[in-house]
Each structure stands twice: as C-alpha cells, then as structure tokens.
Amino acid sequence: MPALSKRDIIVATALKLFYRHGFNATGVERIIKEAGVSKKTLYNHFKSKDELVLATLRQRDELFRNNLMRETERLGDTARERLLSVFDVHHQWFQQKDFSGCMFINAAAEFSSHQNPNHILSAEHKRLVRHYIRGLAEQAGANNAETLSKQLNLLLEGAIVDAYVSGNSEAAIIAKAMASVFIEKALARVH
Amino acid sequence: MPALSKRDIIVATALKLFYRHGFNATGVERIIKEAGVSKKTLYNHFKSKDELVLATLRQRDELFRNNLMRETERLGDTARERLLSVFDVHHQWFQQKDFSGCMFINAAAEFSSHQNPNHILSAEHKRLVRHYIRGLAEQAGANNAETLSKQLNLLLEGAIVDAYVSGNSEAAIIAKAMASVFIEKALARVH
DNA sequence: ACAAAGATACACCGATCGGTGTACCTTGTC
DNA sequence: GACAAGGTACACCGATCGGTGTATCTTTGT
Numbered sequence: 001m002p003a004l005s006k007r008d009i010i011v012a013t014a015l016k017l018f019y020r021h022g023f024n025a026t027g028v029e030r031i032i033k034e035a036g037v038s039k040k041t042l043y044n045h046f047k048s049k050d051e052l053v054l055a056t057l058r059q060r061d062e063l064f065r066n067n068l069m070r071e072t073e074r075l076g077d078t079a080r081e082r083l084l085s086v087f088d089v090h091h092q093w094f095q096q097k098d099f100s101g102c103m104f105i106n107a108a109a110e111f112s113s114h115q116n117p118n119h120i121l122s123a124e125h126k127r128l129v130r131h132y133i134r135g136l137a138e139q140a141g142a143n144n145a146e147t148l149s150k151q152l153n154l155l156l157e158g159a160i161v162d163a164y165v166s167g168n169s170e171a172a173i174i175a176k177a178m179a180s181v182f183i184e185k186a187l188a189r190v191h
Numbered sequence: 192m193p194a195l196s197k198r199d200i201i202v203a204t205a206l207k208l209f210y211r212h213g214f215n216a217t218g219v220e221r222i223i224k225e226a227g228v229s230k231k232t233l234y235n236h237f238k239s240k241d242e243l244v245l246a247t248l249r250q251r252d253e254l255f256r257n258n259l260m261r262e263t264e265r266l267g268d269t270a271r272e273r274l275l276s277v278f279d280v281h282h283q284w285f286q287q288k289d290f291s292g293c294m295f296i297n298a299a300a301e302f303s304s305h306q307n308p309n310h311i312l313s314a315e316h317k318r319l320v321r322h323y324i325r326g327l328a329e330q331a332g333a334n335n336a337e338t339l340s341k342q343l344n345l346l347l348e349g350a351i352v353d354a355y356v357s358g359n360s361e362a363a364i365i366a367k368a369m370a371s372v373f374i375e376k377a378l379a380r381v382h
Numbered sequence: 383a384c385a386a387a388g389a390t391a392c393a394c395c396g397a398t399c400g401g402t403g404t405a406c407c408t409t410g411t412c
Numbered sequence: 413g414a415c416a417a418g419g420t421a422c423a424c425c426g427a428t429c430g431g432t433g434t435a436t437c438t439t440t441g442t
Contacts, residue, residue, distance in 0.1 A: 006389080018222050022301050024215035028430065038390050039431080049430060106300035108356040110213050123357045150365055159347030165299040166314045174341055181372060197419080219400065228418050230401080240400060 007045045010035050014056045018081050019103050023053055023110050023118075053107075054117055060103050061125045069132060079139035083152065084176060086133065090156060091172035094163040101164030105157075129153065142186040151182045198236045201226050205247045210294050214244055214301050244298075245308055250315045251294050260323060270330035274343065274374050275367060277324065281347060282363035285354040292355030296348075320344065322349075333377040340371045 004012070013035035017026045026051055032039050046052040071089040076082035093099060100106070104122035111118040134149035142148045159175035162168045192313035195203075204226035208217045223230050237243040262280040267273035284290060291297070295313035302309040325340035333339045334339055353359045 020303065022215065022303060024213065025301065027428070029428080038392095040391090040433095041389060043431065044388075099304050101300060105296070105352055105356060106303075109292060109297035109300035110216070111212060112211065112297075114358060119356075126353075126357050151369055154346065154349035154353055154362065154366060154369070156349070157352040158345035158347070161296055161348040161352055162317075162345055165296055165310075166317050167305060171345065175345060178342055178345070178369075178373070182369070218398070220398080229422095231403095232419065234401065235418075314437090 006037055006041055010037055010042055010045060010052070011055055011059050014052055015060055016134075018053065018056055019100055019106075020098065021059070022174075023107065027189060028052075044123040052122065057104070057107060057118060057121050057125075061121070061128070064125075065128060065132065068129070070138075079136050079141075080183070080187060083133070083136050083148075083181060086136075086152070086156070086158070087172050087176035087179055090159060091176070094159075094169060094172055099164070102157075102160045105160065126153075126157075129156075137186065140183075140187060142183075144186060148182060152179050155179050167178075197232055200323075201228055201233055201236060201243070202246055202250050205243055206251055209244065209247055209253070210291055210297075211289065214298065219243075241309075242290065245312065248295070248309060248312050252312070252319070255294075255316075256319060256323065259320070263327075263334075270327050270332075271374065271378060272326070274327050274331060274339075275371060277327075277343070277347070278350070278363050278367035278370055281350060282367070285350075285360060285363055290355070291377060293335075293348075293351045317320055317344070317348075318345075328377065331374075331378055335377060339373060339377040343370050346370050 010031065014026075014031050017031060017034065028039065028042060030044050031052075037040075040050070046055065056068045068086070068089055071092070072082050072085050075085035075088050104125045107118050111122075113119060114123075130149050130153040133152050134145050137145035137148045137152075155175040155178055159171040162171040201222065205217075205222050208222055208225065219230065219233060221242075223233050226233075237246065259277070259280055262283070263273050263276050266276035266279050294331040295316045298309050299313045299344070302313075304310060305314075321340050321344040325336050325345050328336035328339045328343075346366040346369055354361040
C-alpha cells in the first residue's frame with residue numbers, strides 16, 4: 001500500500017510547478033512528466049486542468065494554514081506573543097529559497113474574475129487566515145479584535161508583496177514593528 | 192498625421208487586455224484583433240510578445256505614477272496632507288469598475304523569476320512609487336523619511352492586495368488610518 | 383487462480399500558441 | 413507620376429495547448 005496515492009503525487013507535483021512557474025505557464029504535459037504518471041491517470045482523477053488547479057489550491061490552503069498555526073503557537077506562548085510571532089513565521093517563509101510569493105495572490109492575478117472559482121478560493125484562504133488572527137486577538141483580550149485583525153492582515157499582505165516583488169527580505173521585520181504599535185493600542189487597559 | 196501612432200494603439204490595447212485578463216492568457220491574435228491592426232504591423236514594432244509586454248509595463252508605470260502624483264497633489268496642499276492623500280488616490284482607484292489589482296504585482300506573479308525583465312521592471316516601479324513617497328516625507332520634515340516611506344509603502348501594498356483578492360473596498364480607508372499613526376510619529380516634534 | 387480496477391504507453395484530436403513569408407495596397411514626398 | 417515606407421490580408425509554420433481513445437500491462441481483493 002503506497003503511502004502516497006497517485007492522486008497525492010499529482011497534486012504535490014502540480015503544487016510545486018504551479019507555485020514556481022504559474023498556472024497558465026505550466027502545462028499538464030510537464031506535470032505528468034515530473035509526477036511520473038500517465039495523462040490518462042491524471043484525467044482519471046481530475047475532470048480538467050482547472051479542477052486540478054482548484055484541488056492544488058485547496059491543498060496549499062490546508063498546508064499553509066496548518067504550518068502557520070503550528071509555528072505561530074510554537075514561537076509564542078501567549079495569545080499576545082502569538083500575534084507577533086505570526087510575523088516571524090512569515091519572515092522565515094520569505095527566507096526560503098523557493099519562496100515565490102503568496103500562491104493565492106498569484107492565483108488571483110491569473111484568474112482575475114471575482115467569479116472564478118480559483119479567485120473565490122483565494123479570497124476564502126485570506127479570510128481564514130484573518131479569522132485565525134482574529135481568534136488570537138480575542139484570546140489576547142483586544143479591545144476590538146475585528147479591527148486589529150484587519151490591521152495585522154493588511155500588514156501581512158503588504159509584507160508578502162514587498163518581499164516577493166521587490167525582494168525585500170526584511171519586509172516582515174518592518175511589518176512586525178508596525179504591528180506591535182496596533183497590538184499595544186488594542187491591548188492597552190481602558191482607563 | 193494621426194494623433195495616435197499604430198504603435199500607441201497596440202500598446203494601449205495590449206495594456207487593457209493584459210491588465211484585465213493577464214499576460215499569458217492574452218494572445219497576440221486577440222490584441223491585433225481588438226487593436227484593428229495586422230499581425231505584421233505588431234511584429235514590425237515589437238520583436239516579440241515579450242517585448243510588447245515590457246513596453247506595456249513601461250507605459251503603465253508612466254501613466255500610473257503621473258496620475259498618482261497629479262491626484263495626490265490635487266487632493267493635498269501640504270506635503271503632510273499629501274502623505275495621506277496618497278491613500279485617497281488609491282481608494283478612488285479601488286472603486287473603479289475595471290480595477291484588477293496592481294498590474295506589476297500581477298506581472299511579478301506570472302513572471303516569477305527575479306531575473307525576468309518584466310519582474311525587474313515591476314520591482315523598479317515599486318521602487319519609484321516609494322521614492323515619491325519618501326520625497327513627500329522629506330518635504331514634510333519627517334524624522335526618518337526612509338523608514339516612514341517603507342511603512343507607508345507596505346500599507347499601500349497590503350491595501351491593494353486586500354482590495355483586489357478579497358474585494359475589500361475599504362482597504363484603503365483602513366490603511367490610511369494606520370498610516371496616520373506613523374505619520375504623526377515621524378512628524379512629532381522631537382523633545 | 384481469476385477477474386476487476388487501475389495504471390501504462392502512445393497515437394491522435396482540434397484549437398491555439400508565437401511568429402514568418404508573400405503579395406497587394408495605401409499614403410506622403412519629391 | 414514614380415517611388416519608398418508602412419500598412420493590409422491571408423496563408424502558413426512548428427510547437428504546444430488541454431483532452432480523448434485504444435490496447436496492453438500490473439496490481440489487487442477474494
């Protein structure tokens with residue numbers, strides 16, 4: 001019994017290639033070649049390339065958020081600390097040599113229609129990340145967890161783009177320092 | 192003598208299509224069709240599609256920054272005010288019905304290699320926008336114009352992504368409020 | 383041992399990709 | 413009125429696109 005099903009191999013390979021080279025720029029021929037799988041097998045598991053893209057994005061969302069939550073909780077002991085370690089986790093991410101920006105921002109760029117399932121899923125991913133941050137903000141006892149989560153989320157997005165497009169490897173550091181200002185504000189005792 | 196040369200028509204048409212549908216997803220066939228121009232004419236002005244993409248991005252950079260500077264200066268009278276009106280200009284941009292995010296973020300997503308000329312030009316565009324902001328910060332007498340410009344730039348990037356991917360039409364408002372915190376800090380009298 | 387499931391190789395499909403070659407036609411200039 | 417420049421239409425190129433059909437082979441459960 002294989003630890004990885006053919007389907008898993010296909011998704012993992014497609015994920016790597018889509019992330020590295022883009023969606024439209026990656027043909028199914030290349031995916032099956034690198035996955036070591038026949039074209040028939042791919043189309044046995046997925047009705048179309050577009051369905052494969054969607055499955056790939058779903059997988060990425062799961063892997064990304066699981067890693068974000070695990071690492072954030074490893075680096076920070078309290079909810080307050082964790083609001084900041086979110087930025088450290090992003091910083092680590094930006095340093096990885098295969099960092100190619102946020103796959104969901106990239107997907108939104110290629111699938112520009114807001115009705116496109118891939119774009120919708122990208123928005124959903126962003127919503128879920130922000131939801132996690134809002135949870136941390138609530139646990140930390142923030143005055144307005146909703147507002148704080150929107151602020152921190154915006155800083156994260158900015159850092160990702162700056163790190164990727166401009167290659168600014170300290171983007172997360174700057175964003176973290178900015179974040180601390182709003183965290184302090186939101187967690188200050190109301191007097 | 193035509194007001195617009197064939198070349199200008201081609202670039203303008205390609206700009207619209209690339210921005211709306213993406214680079215790889217837009218074929219030259221469609222461009223020449225909508226531009227009302229023969230394929231030979233296009234390849235008479237540009238050696239390849241990639242060269243057309245580059246020319247298109249250059250044009251976009253010029254148009255975007257000219258508009259940004261003009262509108263920013265129209266909306267704010269002092270340098271301090273203008274540091275904030277930058278966000279108002281972005282807010283207006285986000286409300287436009289043909290808003291499809293930042294063309295340079297989109298380009299970086301599709302041309303992922305940092306050595307790719309289109310990616311390099313995108314980074315250069317971002318650098319020039321930040322340079323403009325730093326100029327405003329200096330005119331306003333900021334303590335550390337370099338730092339402030341990095342902070343405001345990060346907020347702008349975040350707002351653009353949030354407005355586009357998640358369709359958050361108030362992203363610029365949030366970013367502006369956050370920006371004011373750092374502007375206040377940087378312009379406070381040192382005592 | 384046997385049959386069903388699933389994977390394989392490979393040929394093939396029409397459409398589209400970026401790009402070229404040819405031949406004609408329009409336009410402004412001297 | 414001749415000429416060159418630059419435009420047009422259109423056929424065509426090899427390559428690749430996403431996707432399918434067929435026939436064979438390997439694995440799997442019972």
